[in-house]
Amino acid sequence: MVHDERIDELVEEILDSDRTPEEVCAELPELLQQVHDRLRKVKAVAAQVDSIFPSTTARLKAIFKSESTKEVSLPTIPGYEVQAVLGRGGMGIVYKARHLKLNRVVALKMLLTGSYASPTQLLRFEREAESVAALRHANIVQVFDIGEFEGLPYFTMEYVGGGTLSERLNGVIQPARESAKVVRDLARAVQVAHDCGIVHRDLKPANILLAEGDAPTITDFGLARWLERDSGLTNTGARMGTPSYMAPEQMTGASNSAAPAVDIFSLGAILYEMLTGRPPFRGENLSDTERRLTTEEAVSPGRFNPMLPRDLVTICLKCLEKDPRSRYSSAQALADDLDRLLRHEPILARPVAPLERGVRWIRRNPFPAALAFASFLMVGLISGQAMREMAQGAADRAEKARLTSRFESGIDLADSGRFAEARAILGKLGDGGFTDLRQRIDRARSDMELAEKLEAIGIKRSMSLVAPDSTWQPHRQAAAAYEELFAQSGLGKVGDSPTTIAAHIGMSDIEPPLIAALDDWAVCEADVARRNWILQVLQHADPAGRSDWERRCRDPATWSDGETLGRLAESAISARPSVQQLRALGDRLSAASLDATAFRLRVQQQHVDDFLANLSLADAIRPTDPRESIRYYQAALAIRPASATVHNNLAVALTNLGRSEEARLQYEESLRLDPNSVASRVNLGLALAKERPQEAIQLLQQAIKLDGKLAPAHRVLGEIFLQEQRFSEAKASLQTCLSLLEDSTQREEIAELLQKHSANLLP
Structure with a gap:
């Protein structure tokens, strides 16, 4: 019978799971009755064996679930x-x-x-x-x-307990980078098998288990073939595998149906399903699936998911070439090209040229091609115009390729945080009249604006006050800003499905900045439930390519555990995570009262030219060694001269050293760069309090308009009013400060100040 092998596979799938015949035949309804019949026969045979060989009863009955209880007895196996x-x-x-x-x-x-x-x-x-x-x-x-x-x-x-990739997919499109990382890891593993002379021959999502951290793990080598030794186990002409994921030569039973190229095709099919939510070849029934697999080219995944990177589409389609010689030469070559894609480097694979695509169509469809050629001869007068249009089309494609390459260079710069350069490229880049490219450029510019805003939140939370108190909470303000910006941008709100938000992130052109923002948000978020939600988003948005270090770093269970943080700090440099993650770990070490300064020094020594590494170290050592901190602030300014945060914090260090005039100039530069900087206004107001009190009052009143709940602004303003003998205004400012403070010591200081001047403050 033509479909016997497929029916056997479906029956085995029923016995291998809790699924019903209707569920496994959802895409092959024409086989449902035959599957029911075969399943009844298999169970009847088991019953006969049970009666003929009683000694085997205990062994055989475990195959089949009891119809009433679905329970089985568990064997006792020594050891x-x-x-x-x-x-x-x-x-x-x-x-x-x-x-x-x-x-x-x-x-x-x-x-x-x-x-x-x-x-x-x-x-x-x-x-x-x-x-x-x-x-x-x-x-x-x-x-x-x-x-x-x-x-x-x-x-x-x-034992791998994370379920299968098939269960994870379930028709849901996965983020592009996550998909590329998963298949890259699988390709590396497949290459190891090929190097040992083993071809898997049944790679599919159901045979990929998900380990801790969603790391993919290949299993079920039941159809594997030893290239040098196996003979006769699967005869030429026998079809072994799963139609939606098997190579055409497996379907036809060709002599090369056990060659390594069949695994490369299956990897491409897995990648295709991750990118589109469906396998590359799926017909109305089994026969239609087989026909499409052997005669049709796979529809570009970009048709189902227009947001996909062009290079990833090219890689996927190269794996799915009908001719094994046109696929990647090895699984390692596939892994290497995916690595290039993930590093934003040019890939080696090239799209199939239009001429080659036409030749392939003629070979598959000789009779329609002959008719087309005859028709072409009959309309010779039209052909000249057609040739001109084809030439124009080729020129248009070349121009679009040039513009797209330039566009992707801008995206690469944005991913690495070089926004000014990226903006210069995208701002001047024309669209050549291509509507889809115009849409990509506009979307990228919008995404880049979002990335800049997210990065600004992360940097601004380092802004320092000369005299902070319990109401100065830059981390809490940053968490609120992240939440608001994620919601405004349409990425999602707190409490939304982590997988949905991760999918949005994966389809963005600025995935790395979004991942970095989530890492920073998690550190800033004080609410445990909200932080755990952020970490869940990260687990889905950045899973397959994460190192074990990164997985442990983002583990909610050990987030505040001092021993775990210490081990993470010891192994951080060798793990090579992003500087954003290292900065976040430094903040967690500080919160746990561990030695964050030594850690930040090691990070800076490893990343001497990184802005965040220098800023974080300078902030860490400023309280104990302001003179040394200046050196690192200056290094950060050499990298980003227009950082209001660094100018402000450098001024705080200068203030601590008594270099008031230099500090004033730095505060003024910080305000020029960021007129809405509350911290710089309060710091500059304090610096000008004695010599230029009216300017100081104006600065502090402006700061209070921006943030009325910042107690230091009210306190400094009240002290200046006392200095200027504006007692009623001083009383109002100091009482407001007192109402905002939660720290008992600070409240006592304000109460003593009010008591000291009580005679003047009476109405």
Whole structure:
């Protein structure tokens, strides 16, 4: 029967999960009745074996769930504590178990048919264990042990408890960078298998497990092939694999159906589904899927997801080439190109040229091509015009490619924080009359404006006061500003689905700045529930490419744990995270009363030309060594001369050293750059209080208009009013200050000041 193998696969999928026949046949409704029939036959055979071979009852009945209770008895296997059933198949079952001596949780896969298994079943089971045991890679499930229990072969594997990629996808488009990182990691693992002479042949989302941090892990090597040794297990002409993810040569049973190129095709199919929410070839029924796989080119994923980077589309389609020779030469070559994409470097793959696409169509459709050629001869007069239009079209494509390349250079600059240069490129870039490019340019300029605002929030929270108190809360103000800006930009609101917000971030041209803003927001957020929500967004927005260090750094469970923070600080430099993350870790060390200054010094030494590294170190050492801090403030200004925050904080250091005139000039420069800087107005007002009190009063009143809840502004203003003998105004300012303060010591100071001048302050 034509579809026997596919029916067997569907039946096995039913037995391997809690899904119903209707669920597994959702896309193949024409096979539903045949699947029901086959499932009944399989269960009938099991019942017959149960009656003929009573000794095998305990072993076989575990295959099938009880229709009433859906419970199974768990076997007692020496050396293991079997805890639960993870999945069932037509031949075997997978348990969750604990190795008693090593106290390690494992997945235990057992061939339940045992001595009644066919030679092919036994060979495949043994081959799966042998294949995986031969491989050592973080993204390939590891085999620990092989054994036999009461005639039933089994092997134990690494337990991966995060579900499958198929369950994660479920028709949902994934962020572009996350998708590229996942497939890059998978390609590296596949290359290790190929180097060992093993071809998987059944790569698909259902065979990708998600480990801690959503790291992808390849499993199920049941169809794997040893290139040098296997023979006869799968005959030429037999189709092995899953149609929506298998290469055309697998579908036709060609002689090269077990070559490494089939895995590259499957990786491309996985990438395609992550980018579009659907596999590349999916027909109305199985026959239609097979026809499309073997005769049609994959529709560009950009058709379903116009926001995709052009280079990622090119990489995906190269994997899905019909001719294996046109795919990547190796899985490592695919991983390398994805790495180039993630680093914003030019990729090696090139889109298929229009002429080549036309030749391929003619080869697949010779009769329609002949008719088209005859028609072409009959309309010779029109052909000249057509050629001119084609030439013009080629020129237009070349011009669009040039403009797009320039556009992507601007995006790369924005991602690295070089906004002025990016703005210069995008501001002058024409669209060549291409509407889609105009839309991308406009969207990128809007995104870049958002990125600049987010970065400004992160920098402004470092703004310092000469005499801060409990009402000076730049972190809380930054958290509120981040929340407001994320909502205004349409990225999402606090409490929205983290996966939805992550998807929005993944489709943005400014993904790295958005990730950096989330990291900083998490540090600024005082509310634990809100911070955990931010960390959940980060887990979904930046999962696959994160290092173990980054995963631990963003773990809500150990966020404030001093021991964990210390270990993170020790290993931070070698982990090579972003400077934004290192700055955030420094803030957490300070909050935990750990040595943040030494850590920030190591960060600065590793990133001597980085603005944030120098600013953070200067702020850390200013209270104890203002003279030394000046050197790092000046280094930060050399990188960004127009930073109002650095000019203000440099002025605070100069004030601490008694260099008042130099400090005044720096405060004035800070206000020139940012007229709405409350801190600079308060600091400058304090600096001018004695010599130029009227200017100081004006500055402080302006600061209060910007932020009426900042107690130091009211206090300094009240003291100047006392100095100027404007007692009623002094009383009002000092009483307002008193009402804002929560710190008892500071309240006592203001109360004493009011008491000291009580005679003058009486109405």
